[in-house]
Amino acid sequence: MSGRVDGPAVSGRVEEPPTPGRLVVVGLGPGPEAQLTGAARAALAGVTDVLGYGPYVARVALAPGQTAHATDNRAEIERARTALALAAGGRAVAMVSGGDPGVFAMAAAVCEAVEHGPEAWRRLEVEMVPGVTAMLAVAARCGAPLGHDFCALSLSDNLKPWETVEARLRAAAGAGFVLALYNPASRARPWQLGRAFAVLGEVLPAETLVIFGRAALRQDERIEVTSLGAADPGRADMATCVIIGSTETRVVPRPGLPPLVYSPRSAGPAR
């Protein structure tokens, strides 16, 4: 480390040592500005560059002098490398993620890129700023369906074999966990949720509660409560988090108000 004495430069232009640069991975929460934490807001205010999937970058009100870099939503590892390269070049970079960056989002891709990238990337300051992930927003909007033990599972088989998804569905539902399904459907993955419902139907009764939580806490929010036997996989899209109750999950009807769905904190014996 070379020391640096602050004070007026006495002659000519002083060559600054290269700024180390840094990367902060920021969770934007479910969408609306009000769902950001103060720490996320402060992190965004302190960077030179904001990078991420276009719709997430579009949520950030850029300050004068900040540069936006919008990417498509594929090739997460490439996006992570771009952000790290910018940071290694001396920029203060925010990589933005919907929800929480550590849940099926960019934080793991950044770690992976650091592990396999140039040695210099291991010396960069990398910070993750947590946020409200989708399942918490959906749960809040319908009561407390995640009120006892639960699992979060991505239905995408882009990065793991479908057999692994099925084995995990069976194990988790069979052991009495509530399930939060991320990435339930997309144009490229149209059949996975229907197959997941079929697999779960072998383990859980048809009356098990199912919640389609689309765009929770956003203006276009749509929360639907149904049962495993009646659930139409076509109700889910990229913006949906699907919650599958356990056999303990209950619904409380309310006159003139949406029902409350909750999983009681107490649970029965192991099955």
Add this chain to the structure above:
Amino acid sequence: MSGRVDGPAVSGRVEEPPTPGRLVVVGLGPGPEAQLTGAARAALAGVTDVLGYGPYVARVALAPGQTAHATDNRAEIERARTALALAAGGRAVAMVSGGDPGVFAMAAAVCEAVEHGPEAWRRLEVEMVPGVTAMLAVAARCGAPLGHDFCALSLSDNLKPWETVEARLRAAAGAGFVLALYNPASRARPWQLGRAFAVLGEVLPAETLVIFGRAALRQDERIEVTSLGAADPGRADMATCVIIGSTETRVVPRPGLPPLVYSPRSAGPAR
């Protein structure tokens, strides 16, 4: 519904119809003010009464005219009933919870109290405001250990049989989920975490990564990364969330910086 015509009262004091009252269950996040969402802050500003476990209530800066009701941390259902009764009496009540109210916290107790309480409670406006739950804060502070499928499990056997806890540990770890353990230890429950490590040791290799995340993002934060074979259950207390990696979870050493722990998004075949 009786209509109410707005306008100046022409004589004497007009008797107002009773205010309906409402209950909002607010997630305070991991602790520091900066981890609150704007929505949580706004919800707290809009109530007449703030109720909850003492240390959580103490985090809230009360506005003039707001009343605090601090309770102990047991008898969650009694606390929920107290809050609902206040709301039914016409007050605007915030029930505060650390982290997210829907994850091993007050939201489920409120739903349960509504279900089994007087009919009038079903007509109350009840809102849950999500927050950053402990496992997300711990994960953010050490990389992305929850980067693939994971489970959240309470080790408390106050409300479920210990056999259920063991069965769920085996099922989840055996299927390749990362595990986030809430309520790992307390003075009244000193042996549960050691037993959980022993059960997991039957399913997972001794080198599996274990994170003790205590008071993440707070001033007294202590994050320790160790292995299942070496993990000392005595390192956990009430303020700790313990994360158990899967066989895929990896550690990236960094010179002069804490290591990054992450679970890659891609996973191997089902075991």
